[in-house]
């Protein structure tokens with residue numbers, strides 16, 4: 001492409017400090033160096049993890065930074081040595097990169113590469129620099145990718161090629177939200193047919209977990225949310241019942257234990273609140289319940305656990321990105337989206353032009369969407 005090897009000037013949403021609005025700036029994206037890929041982003045979902053970072057929920061964040069980690073785009077150019085993709089390929093940038101050399105990447109049960117930036121939040125490429133700048137000042141990346149920008153640049157290990165037939169405005173959600181909720185159900189908990197599941201929190205992650213429970217053949221799927229406007233969509237996706245804890249005269253776990261003759265087979269926390277996580281654990285059956293933590297709490301929060309909750313036979317576990325190994329699993333999820341085995345359009349309740357990104361955050365904060373997807377450009381290149 002004509003832009004290869006040259007810096008690209010484009011719009012990006014820059015965060016300068018905690019709890020500030022994102023500022024649309026014209027930044028410069030340097031050409032990719034060896035083993036790096038520059039990508040034109042077409043669509044990006046807004047995930048609660050972006051707001052978690054923005055509002056100071058993570059222990060550290062280097063400013064200025066370009067957030068966003070749930071995108072889809074087309075490779076614009078590649079640096080020397082890149083073999084995985086070529087210009088023109090459709091891709092998902094990975095917040096869950098995989099080096100395929102470390103112990104975690106090689107472990108059959110892990111997707112948590114030692115070189116990912118999750119929790120470390122250095123905001124740098126592997127060579128400890130960044131390709132984003134504004135007036136010569138460096139801007140950090142986020143979770144190895146940054147998708148709230150018209151162009152991004154990632155290390156080769158943070159990118160996977162996908163089928164160009166996929167709808168970018170839908171499959172961008174495979175980059176984080178959909179994979180996280182759906183995967184925790186099918187890969188981590190391994191929900192069995194005929195069982196009872198409870199999903200706490202019916203945002204993008206929780207709704208994806210509901211889809212996973214439905215596709216796994218659960219016979220009863222109970223959705224829990226303090227925002228009842230989420231209930232119709234949750235029922236459409238598979239919830240058999242929905243409960244608002246604020247309408248209950250007992251703690252929500254007591255309500256669920258009573259409804260399910262001793263507790264659910266599986267429960268999922270998709271909010272990021274430790275008090276709800278404690279309820280979620282106690283809402284599972286004491287003898288065999290499987291409690292699954294997905295939500296990301298504030299870094300200073302701690303769970304208060306009674307060991308007796310587990311001595312009787314319950315298990316509790318957590319998952320990053322639904323335990324999907326992005327490099328090998330995402331192309332298959334994209335095929336599931338194309339074939340409508342999973343209908344990701346049901347998760348995209350709102351779309352907005354990229355420059356309205358702050359409105360998109362407000363929609364999420366006020367519970368007015370399941371997922372808002374920002375459109376950087378319409379993709380007619382199939």
Ligand code: PAD
Pocket residue numbers: 046047048049052176177180200201202203204205206224225226227230245270271272273276293294295296297319320321322364367369370
């Ligand atoms: P969201 O804001 O779209 O949805 C959260 C939902 O929880 C909303 O519908 C709220 O109404 C509901 N809620 C809030 N408080 C309560 C409560 N006390 N009881 C019941 N319902 C409540 O967020 P999201 O779906 O984008 O993200 C959910 C969490 O998952 C968030 O903590 C995010 O950081 C985390 C996440 N984890 C991973 C991972 O890999 N583990 C990946 C991506 C996101």
Ligand code: ZN
Pocket residue numbers: 047048049050069070176177
């Ligand atoms: Zn996310």
